[in-house]
Amino acid sequence: MIASPISQENIVVGEVANGLPLTIPVYRLKGDGTGPSVYIQANMHGAEVQGNAVIFQLLEQLKHLNLKGDITLVPYANPIGCNQKSGEFTLGRFDPITGTNWNRMYHYNTDLVTQFAQNHMQYDDAILKSAFKQALIDEVDSKLNGPAYLLNTGKRIALNLQKLAHQADIVLDLHTGPISSKHLYCPTYATNSARYFNIEHVLLISSDFDGAMDEANFCPWWHLSEALSKQGRELSIPVEAFTVELGSQEKIDLSEALNDANSILSYLNYKAVFVNAPHTPANITRYACHLNDYFAYYAPMGGMVEYIAPLGGHIKAGEPIAKILRMERYLSEQPLQTLSLESDAIAILHFASASVNQGTELYKFFTNVFEL
Amino acid sequence: MIASPISQENIVVGEVANGLPLTIPVYRLKGDGTGPSVYIQANMHGAEVQGNAVIFQLLEQLKHLNLKGDITLVPYANPIGCNQKSGEFTLGRFDPITGTNWNRMYHYNTDLVTQFAQNHMQYDDAILKSAFKQALIDEVDSKLNGPAYLLNTGKRIALNLQKLAHQADIVLDLHTGPISSKHLYCPTYATNSARYFNIEHVLLISSDFDGAMDEANFCPWWHLSEALSKQGRELSIPVEAFTVELGSQEKIDLSEALNDANSILSYLNYKAVFVNAPHTPANITRYACHLNDYFAYYAPMGGMVEYIAPLGGHIKAGEPIAKILRMERYLSEQPLQTLSLESDAIAILHFASASVNQGTELYKFFTNVFEL
Amino acid sequence: MIASPISQENIVVGEVANGLPLTIPVYRLKGDGTGPSVYIQANMHGAEVQGNAVIFQLLEQLKHLNLKGDITLVPYANPIGCNQKSGEFTLGRFDPITGTNWNRMYHYNTDLVTQFAQNHMQYDDAILKSAFKQALIDEVDSKLNGPAYLLNTGKRIALNLQKLAHQADIVLDLHTGPISSKHLYCPTYATNSARYFNIEHVLLISSDFDGAMDEANFCPWWHLSEALSKQGRELSIPVEAFTVELGSQEKIDLSEALNDANSILSYLNYKAVFVNAPHTPANITRYACHLNDYFAYYAPMGGMVEYIAPLGGHIKAGEPIAKILRMERYLSEQPLQTLSLESDAIAILHFASASVNQGTELYKFFTNVFEL
Amino acid sequence: MIASPISQENIVVGEVANGLPLTIPVYRLKGDGTGPSVYIQANMHGAEVQGNAVIFQLLEQLKHLNLKGDITLVPYANPIGCNQKSGEFTLGRFDPITGTNWNRMYHYNTDLVTQFAQNHMQYDDAILKSAFKQALIDEVDSKLNGPAYLLNTGKRIALNLQKLAHQADIVLDLHTGPISSKHLYCPTYATNSARYFNIEHVLLISSDFDGAMDEANFCPWWHLSEALSKQGRELSIPVEAFTVELGSQEKIDLSEALNDANSILSYLNYKAVFVNAPHTPANITRYACHLNDYFAYYAPMGGMVEYIAPLGGHIKAGEPIAKILRMERYLSEQPLQTLSLESDAIAILHFASASVNQGTELYKFFTNVFEL
Structure with a gap:
């Protein structure tokens, strides 16, 4: 028996040079209206x-569960990025014309929050x-319906x-790193929720807006809550949004995908999206750091890299993280250079x-x- | 007779994967020390x-002039961008790995200005x-000498x-648009100087820092001047910096380059860089607009474009600026769409x-x- | 009054990674069956x-003409190439994954000709x-219906x-060069037909198969004719196919397109595709050369090029065709090199x-x- | 003690747009002249x-061995391909301008063999x-010294x-596949030599020339031998050349590189390049197939692929080799398609x-x- 029927809609999000429309498939399941609604996108x-x-x-799995909240799922969220090849690989991290990161183009009007906080004080929560x-x-x-130019x-x-996302109470944006361990971008106010994902590494982020989906x-809800707080009113932030980093790019692994689906179902179950679902978080140690402490290590020289630091590994200061082979000057220099860190760290991606x-x-x- | 000898230095700015150094040629001419120093880079x-x-x-031309100020000239400023092909064209507007615009990576530490303004009030100008x-x-x-990673x-x-640029009083960063008329990015405080370039279109920009060379x-000098002004001290801004947009990319035109060299020499002569140089500005009408009024018109539909609005042309509202051919739906739609503007404008680039x-x-x- | 109704069909030619079909629009006009059929594709x-x-x-124009033969027109023939951007430009000359030129993947089974010539001698023309x-x-x-893998x-x-093309008697494949004058690839047996296009430059090609549409x-018909000829039977080749080079890439010019449409209509009229059409060729001098004499001139050094030889221009040996600017060694070498040819030539493209x-x-x- | 001193030379193979030379490092060790000379290149x-x-x-290792034959080693053989990035990956399989595979541009003049066989019959071997x-x-x-254009x-x-390669008796061109097991391209006449590499999979190739280094x-020696054979003279082919496929691209693994170095040393030892070297081949089963039986399996539909067939694995007909996920039509089609082969095979690369x-x-x- 399928508890929740699934419906599909294709939304048009653009048009390419030969006039063909760019469409995205949107899958929807209806809840009974008693739980939070969910939006999940990928790619x-x-x-x-x-x-x-x-x-x-x-x-x-969802088609076999009883839902309290509506769930919307959007695979292939970017039909241009998805189909932009350069050599064997998919060149879809940024617009190939402008270089703009596709995940830095979301909209936020800060004035809206300020005005809203001023004009809606009289209403109940x-x-x-x-x-x-x-x-x-x-x-x-209003942006979408404005002039197309x-x-x-x-x-x-x-x-x-x-x-689509604004209509939900819970937003999950599924990403991967280049070669990466799993990690979660989590707004600090939702730290407790991070304990319900089966993800060992949690990056705690502040309320700065930099254009990403999460x-x-x-941000608008967080800033609204802050604005109201200044006026002496405490509003619990009713929306949670996370960027879920699933591992490495250019890879499909269906059994690992099942693990990640269960991780998400555990979190959603905690948020009371389901009626009687069995999903609970795994008993793992979760490590966190603040975004300011998320450290990018740039190649100190050009060369060919053997990556040594294992992803998810706890690295001690001075331990080798990579070797760089430089065959141009084999005779005149040490051709094999060993790199290390000046302080302890966990390797997240390379x-x-x-x-x-x-x-x-x-590396990052x-x-x-x-520990979280 | 060569009045000013030219010297060359090659500076190393990086290293590619096979270990070869990335170098940039730097040409220098010495002045007698009585005039402002000049830095000019390209590409x-x-x-x-x-x-x-x-x-x-x-x-x-410079080698035949008598110089008051030192002049530094740097062609091929970006040896990665310069040599990054994709198909026939040079793909060098952004780092091919990250998508970051090469002209948004310059450094500015705003704290430096604040601290400096506080700590140096006692000194004369x-x-x-x-x-x-x-x-x-x-x-x-300190950045260059810090850890390479x-x-x-x-x-x-x-x-x-x-x-190199910080050592000069005058900085010119030579760029082009895609298909473009000549235009000049000019900080508002230097508006008068714009009258000495032979460039009809001037874009006036504010003191916001967005990572560009100019x-x-x-910005540091402008902000310092503003900080001192708040303390009641007026400091004339001793540095001018411009982005000079020379026309279209992917094109070498030596006689037009001579015109642009003369335009720059006219400005430098006005700034007293030379002893007895003959260069004066052309008698042309100069049009200006503020950066906020520099209007990007995005394609309202996908298709094949015939560009109609002439670059530099004064376009009236409602006049055609482009036609978009859409052959996918020749029978079901109007296959040829005409685009126009809602207000008067000058077409700068497309x-x-x-x-x-x-x-x-x-278009922009x-x-x-x-009129300026 | 529209003499010839147009119909549209969309054919599916592939599928991209997100599962969306790649389709090509095919436009058809029916003739009265008394003239040759025509296939024209572009892009x-x-x-x-x-x-x-x-x-x-x-x-x-065709919709106002009375047709003897059927005409099939296919714009946007390659929905992958058409939409593959890299920077501002369209990177569509080759498959971005494999590097294979899209116009070198057509099929020809030479065995088919040999077998056919042996087995069909008894039939009339x-x-x-x-x-x-x-x-x-x-x-x-049989290839299309074979295993998809x-x-x-x-x-x-x-x-x-x-x-689609094999069903026609006349095949025109519309291309452009990079920056190019108009020219026509013409099989030597169809040299006379080249006089009916308004194209000044004609490249005569032999019966070698290199994978292109024309x-x-x-080739199959030409080789069949040759095979029969060896058996003492003369078969006039009933099919003509040309690659029509329209000028420069990355450019839409609707009035020039009308000139080229008229050029094609002139040729089709000569081939008796129309009832009472007025189209005749322009009175121009046509220059030809054999493919072996189509000379590629490679850059003898790296640098920045000012193209001097005008496209379509008749260049004398020793005349400058381009200047190469090399600013890396301004002081130690002649920074401006002039290139020339060792024999007379016509510049076709650069x-x-x-x-x-x-x-x-x-250059080519x-x-x-x-003269033709 | 270092038995064999190494010398380095940098050869200039081109020049990029900003005028910087493209150089390749060439390392040489001298033998005592009693053994075959060796050329090895990579990348x-x-x-x-x-x-x-x-x-x-x-x-x-070579610096500690006593050499009979000279050895030349060339890393970073292609300074353009090596440094051509597109996104994170290196886009260096083909010239980014033309699409031509860098390993299809070597030269072979078949006339040379024909003429040589005719003119040199009188000489001893x-x-x-x-x-x-x-x-x-x-x-x-003569090509290198001809006109640069x-x-x-x-x-x-x-x-x-x-x-460089023509001066050697043994030529090894080190490559990798995309994601690949190790395999060896071996001319059929040198099949026995393939038993001295520690490579399980051997692809036997004929004497057709397709532009590759091996x-x-x-080919010239093979064809010469064939031409002489037709004249009744048997000449043993004195040159062996192999393309050695080391595994996957975009990966440096120094310990695996040591294994592959030992594999090559085993072969060179068999060919008597060394005095008293200990290197012998591993005792492994080697599987071979002819190039005509090297089967490319193309994706029968667009989608997201989970690769299942293990590289080097012996796959039975009907066993799953990959799954293709198609989320565009989750509701209307089977979203997960399983692919299989119609006959037994070994998966070499994907x-x-x-x-x-x-x-x-x-897959291939x-x-x-x-078995070999």
Whole structure:
């Protein structure tokens, strides 16, 4: 028996040069209206395909669950990035024309929060929340319904997705790193929720808006809560949004996708999205660091890299993290250079290629780590 | 007789994967020390090659002039961008790995200005200026001399160039648009100087820092002047920096380069860089607009574009600016769409390709234009 | 009054990574069956968009003409190439994954000709031609209907187009050069037909098959004619196929497209495709050379190029064709090098970028030219 | 004690747009002249970096060996391919301008063999071989010393390398696949030599020339031997050339490189390159197939791929080799498709990305396999 029927809609988010429309499939399941609604998207960056497999595994399970809240799932969120090849690989981290990161084009009008906080003090929490949600949706709609010549390609895709996301109480944006361990971008106010994902590494982020999907959803609410707090009113932030980093790009692993689907179901179950679902978090140690302590290590020289620090590994200062082979000056220099860190860290991800220029981002590390 | 001998130095700004160094040629002419010093670079964006030809034409003339100030000229400023091909064209507007615009990686530490303004009030203008210039250079040096693993590829190139630029009183960064008319980015405080370039279109910009070379040079001084002004002291801004847009990318035109060299010599002569030079500005009407009024018109649909609005042309509202051919639906729609503007404008540049997605930046226009 | 109604069909030629189908629009006009049938396609190479405008101008006129033969027109022939951007430009000359030129993937089974010539000697010309045409179509069909895992991406697109083309007696493949004058690739047996296009430069090609659309259509017939000739039977080749080079890539020019449409209509009128059409060729001098004399001039050094030889211009040996600016060694070498040819030639096309490596194809020239 | 001193030379193989030379490091060790000479190169394709690590491990051992024959080692054979990034990955399989595979540009003049066989019948084997070796070198030299405007970029690089290779009796070109098991391209006449490499999979190739480095070295000798054989004279082919496929691209693994160095030393020891070296082949089963049986399996549909067939694995007909996830039509189709083969095979390599168009080369398989 299928508890929850699934429906599909294709939304048009653009048009390419030969006039063919760019469409995105949107899958929806209806809840009974008593729980929070959920929005999950994947593959905003072209090479980060594993999220599609997670959505597959989610759908395979969700259709057997009883839902309290509505769930919307969007694979292939970026039909340009998804299909932009350069050589064998998918070149979909940024718009190939402008270089703009596809996940930095979401919209946020800070004035909206300021004005709203001023004008809606008299309403109770329920009405306030409902009105603010509608205001966010209207703001996006006004952009989408404005003159077409005001919107660039990525903004139009982002706004279409953001409109769907604003309708939800929970937003999950599924990404991957280049070669990466799993990690979670979590706004600090939602730290407790991070304990319900089966993800060992948690990056705690502040309320700064930098254009990403998660920020576009939690920043307005966070800032509204702060604005009201200054006026002496405490509003619990009713929206949670996370960027879920599933591992490495350019890879589909269906059984790992099932694990990640279960991790997400555990979190959603904690948030009371389901009626009687069995999903609970795994008993693992979770390590966190603040975004300011998320350390990018750039290649100090050009060369060919053997990556040594294992992803997820706890690295001691002075231990080797990589070797750089430089065959141009085999006779005149030490051709094999060993790199290390000056302080302890957890290796989270590394560059996808073994061939680096001086200054290429080689590794990213959690530093000043603490247990969650 | 050659009045001013030219010297060459090659500076190393990075290293590629096979270990070969990335070098940039730096040409220098010495002045007698009585005039302002000048820094001119070209080709930071790979496809924007015409600046190299302008530097050629400048050198050919400068060697016959008597100089008051030192002049430093740097062609091929970005050896990665310059040599990054994708198909026939040079793909050098952004780092091919990260998507970051090469001209958004210059450095500016706003704290430096604040601290400096507090700590150097007691000095007279000459000492203050000299100390601040040195502080800017030291700031860049401290980055360049810090751990190599803290600098990404573009930042290292940018810092090396910026170090040269900070030593000058006048900074010119030679760029081009895609398909473009000539225009000049000019900080508002230097508006009068714009009258000495033979460039009809002037874009007036504020003191916001967005990572570009011109901003990296004028913003600190501008902000210092503002900080001192708040303390009741008026300091004339001793540095001018401009981005000079020479026309279209992917094009070398030596006679047009001579015209642009003469335009630059006219400005430098006005700034008293030469002894008895004959260069004066052309008698042309100059049109200006503020950066906020520099209007990007995005393709309202995907298709094949015939560009109609002539570059530099004064376009009336409602006049056709482009036609978009859409052969996918020849029978079911009007296959040829005509685009127009809602207000008067000057067409400054347009996209380089005839093939556009919905949302591609089609044209940029000056609006709310005034004569300078 | 519209004499000839136009119908549209969309054919599916592939599928991209997010599962969306790749479709190509096919426009058809029916003739009265008394004249030769015609197939015209455009934009097989992504950046070569002007052919779409020519098809637009053809359709606008064809609908007012009375047709003897059926006409099939296919714009946007390559939906992958058409939409593959890299920076501002369309990177569509080759498959971005494999590097294979999209116009070198057509199919030709030489065994088919040999076998056919042996097995069909007994038939008269009309039956022979009809059977051979069907055999070519069947050959393509057998590939298209074979296991999907045997066909690569480009081959599948090519076969779908080739199937349409084999049904016609006249095949025109509309291309452009990088920066180019108009020229025509013409099989030597059809030299007389070249006099009916308004194209000044004609490249005469032999019966070698190299994978291109025109060759895929005329080679089998040409080889069949040769095979029969060895057996003492003369068969006039009933199919003509040309690659029409319309000028420069990345450009839409609707009025020039009308000129090219008229040029094609003139040729089709000569071939008796129309009832009472007025189109006749322009009175121009046509210059030809053999493919062996089509001379590629590679950049003898790296540098920045000013192209001097005008396209279509008759260049004398020793005259400058280009200047190469080399600013890396301004002091130690002659920074401006002038290039010239060792024999007379007509400049047909040049490279699209001003920035070249040593060995980049700089120009292509007709040599050993003769009037047609 | 270092038995064999190493010398380094840098050869210039081209020049990029900013005028900087393209150089390749060449390392040489001298033998005592009693054994065959050896040429080994790596990294002709930009992303195939592991060969550089193998050359490193070879040099580390060779300097302790006593050599009978001279050895020349060339890492970073292609300074353009090596440094051509597109996104994180190295886009170096083909010239980014033309699409031409860098390993299809070597030179072979078949006329040379024909003429040589006719003109040198009177000489004994030693003189014949020496003269033919010189003729091959002279042929390459005449191209390199001809007018610079006749050579394209890749040809110039290839000729410079080929000139070095022609001087050797043994030529090894180190490559990798995308994601790949180790395999060896071996000319059928040298099948016995394949038993001395520690490589389980051997691809036997015929004497057809297709532009690759190995072919450019063995084809002339093979064809000469055949031509002489027709004249009744048997000449043993004195040159062996192999393409050694080391595994996957974009990866440096120094300990695996040591294994591969030992594999090569085992072969060279068998060929009597060393005095008293201990290197012998591993006791493994070697599987071979003919190039005609090397089967490319193209994606029968677009989608996201989970690769299942293990590399080096012996796959039975009907067993799953990959799953293709298609989330666009989750509701209307089976979203997860399982692919299989129609006959038994060994999986040798698969595509590097999980995201494929219909027709992307998914896997390559050995079929009709036999033990060597």
